[in-house]
Amino acid sequence: MFDLSGKCALVTGASGDIGNAIAKALHARGATVALSGTRTEPLEKLKAELGERAFVTPANLSDMDSCVQLIKDAEAAMGQIDILVNNAGLTRDGLAMRMKEEDWDTVINVNLKAAFKLSQAVLRGMMKRKTGRIIGITSIVGVTGNPGQANYCASKAGMIGMSKSLAQEVASRGITVNCVAPGFIATAMTDVLDDAQHEKLNASIPAGRMGSVDDIAGAVVYLASDEASYMTGQTLHVNGGMAMI
């Protein structure tokens, strides 16, 4: 089960915590991986760790031409893309009344528009081969909302709607489009919280703890696998029971 030997996966945001874990998990199941991000140093480090079947394909996803170029680069490196994981994402938080238009645009462009451009460009090859997986990393707050994150929540909700539309368009061609929505995941970002903050946070999660990056990677491996071929247009919520949707 969940064997990905012979499959080629492009993971955006592989220089970040969750993307790193996703790339490792896909690779461990036998996939060849193309690692993307803007910072090449962590990408090269991950590639060295993985050894064979790993390529570094940097790109700045705030530029739409770079998105199209990234698909070309990854296809050139690996031969084809069977699995696209749209994981790159950023936040520019602020109360809506104070939010700068630029912060709205940056978040929507990288989190949503780039994911669309990458999906659009990758579909051509997938349609031809009549198989493919597009997986978006959205967020629990894309469904619940969160004060101070109007831009981020809009981008993550947008990703879910986009995935449902794409899923309907290409389902007859053996291509599935799904999302994984993490809750609170322990990353470098949450390491800075003190014990009291951690306790308060954990109390709001029925599982009593934050999720790990591997919890997210496991969901991605499942959606990428042949076993998930009848699953499309869905969002897997991986949040320790914080929101049951």
Add this chain to the structure above:
Amino acid sequence: MSDVADRVKKIVIDHLGVDEAKVTETASFIDDLGADSLDTVELVMAFEEEFGCEIPDDAAEKIQTVKNAIDFIEANQG
């Protein structure tokens, strides 16, 4: 019949799985040959590959019949 016409018809027959007799020059992919909109996108991709040309989106939208495809390709082949 020109070479382009033969090759276009072969792609249409293969892709849509329709009877050769139905693939006349005036046949519309959607109305006469049972294609859906995604099939027409795939047909254009197949034409691009077969003839090594790029069919821009606005031209692709106008390719609705076998003849439209043959005409575009003949006009744009180097």
